[in-house]
Amino acid sequence: MNIAKAINVTFSNPAIMSSITSTIFIILLGFYLRKRNIFTEQFGKILSKVVLSVALPALAFNSFMQPINNETFTQGINVLIWGIVIYIILIFTTPISYAKYPQDKRDVLAILTTFGSTTFFGIPIVGAVFGAKGIMYSSIFNIGYRIFLYSYAYIKMSGLKMKASNIKKMFVNPVVIATFLGLVLWLAQNYMPQISVRQAVNGVINPEAPMIKVAFYRIDQTAIWLYKPMQYLANLASPLAWLSIGSTLGSTSFKQAASNKTSWYYSFNKVILVPLINLALLLILNVTNILPISYVALGTIIIMMATPTAAVVSSYAISFDREAVLSSDASFVSTILAVVAMPFWIAFLGVFSQSGIFG
Template sequence: MQWYLQANVGEAVVTTLKDWAFWSAILATMFVIFLGWFLTKRGTFKKDWEAVLIKVVMVVGLPALAFNGFMSDTSVGEVKTQLAILLVGFLFYIILGIITKYFYIKYEKDVRDALTMCTVFASTTFFGIPIVTALFGKESSVPANIFNIPYRVFLYSLGFIVMSKPVATLVATEAQTVKSTIVDVGQNSAMAQQTVGEIKAAKKKAVVTNLKQIFLNPILIATLIGFTFWVTQLIPGIKVVPDQTTIGSGKLFSPLRLDNTFPPLFKVTKTLEGICTPLAWLAIGITLAKGNFKEAMADKKVWYGTMMKVIFAPAVGLLLTIVFAAIGKTTGAWHLDTIGLSVIVIMLAAPPASVIVAYSINYKKQPLLTSNLTLTATLFSIIVLPIWVIVTTAIGATSLFTY
């Protein structure tokens, strides 16, 4: 166990606190979010612009960011590391999805389900990735997008099932009532059967829609394409194209390393990537301007849910990552580094996913609670962000996460 404590943790923390790049990223985040809030309150921005900005970020900016993150060198060890992060992600959502509901056991089922899903699913894509990219640069892109694969699978499956179930049960009960009533008055039960059939068809359509959201999501598609391009660099003999960015360097690359083999196309995706972070932060500011802090903070459930979201959930992710790092270190199967640790924890400290709030509104399951929780959690996420960066820096400085 001695190797856990070999590194100079204090020195790493002091270095981080004295790093202008760290504080520049934090201040830039806060300033642009505040700018979005201020311009919305002033009336320069319209409150409904949030939806447009989010759409641009999700459909254009983040897919480009996800793809570009994989335009880098790799190795067998690096692939093993990212697969370990993928496994951490799947286990995190399974474990947290099981245990979190017991922290809300005193509440009625609708409230418990809403709070659980808000705690489990953070806005890792829209809120988390722009921030970790600003903090850690290109190195954070691969682990962030790998970790988001299980996030999207569970968000559109577990999240949908839990948030829509009570309404589906209610509708089915009403349909049965209609059927019984028709039979009681001696009418033909065909009408009731038709009603039940329509309900089943609606439920089936909802499932298909969510499957499309998982597998046809532009961010996930860009991630899978980028990951494929990235991994194929390990194929023997595939590096045959001379470096087009530095003529005469003598370096050879895979044809799929577009940043080196076809710079014009890479420039396009790089330009689109650049719109992601500022638009995301402005949209967050608009979101904050739309909410009522006084009303939100008067609800004890909102306070409790906020602390669970920005402290408990990332703490579970931190513990799970430490366990996996220890297993990898002991067995030599993989190596998790400080960047991977920080990316996982910071993304999990983000406010609740907007998809969960959308489910809450669509299925009439505590929409006011989830909206207020998102509002307060967004504010507190910004406040605790530097703390989590310092914590992960300190733990990441131990030899558990260093070579």
């Protein structure tokens, strides 16, 4: 199948198109509501706190409430490995793109390029496009991301040694707790006491469904009364995150941010170049069978890497007075570019779905 036909097939897929349009329309709604002052400047921050402390943890935990088999286990391990390796690669290579800049600005731009908004921006889109399996892979992928974000990025931006308080942030973050708890339960389920139940799909039990055996803590099958509230909270993640993104964009001066040429150069590197590097390396590793991954795992990783500036890194820049204005402008421009580019990335990934290169 040629590229044009593959892209046409992707854009003709109602599920994919509805995911793309949902993202764009709800972000635009948040932007409009902020411009009309229906959303205050603080409201977007409140929404983001709800997403990060409640909705995303529920989304991450629920994504692990599914069976484990050799394929998903292998893919999960490969995603975990790549999620650590790619950040090591980016830490050493991203400064090369900014060699013409002074040392301080080069360091900041390299950190901004390495760490994107994978949790707040990436996971909701992954969930909309690839469902629970994509969310599970994205949660596993983020393990390496958080290790380096709260260690290397903090040390580099602050110029200080690692603080105990920052290590605490790494492990007591609600999303991190939900991810590790879900991951452990998912890996251990075949070794835990089993219960026979009628199979439920999306929290609904069909009286004629076959009986299956699952670990006693698989709440999606054994405790629907607990799973459904978690699912309602998880379903809030995408719309609230997108409204918050739109509200944040509506609070920023586009004219000021757009006049900064460095922000556009950075945004191209972050939203276009970094995902392309990932794609090229993963294609080589897959073809050589060194690190084979599935199409869903590939799509998850590319979407996670095509995200704009991470809010944590922007906070570092402001807190430690490291190119704070540049960081804010870069965050704004990269978010705009990511929103525009994401549909094309999803369509481009459809080429690999049709090609069969990735299983």
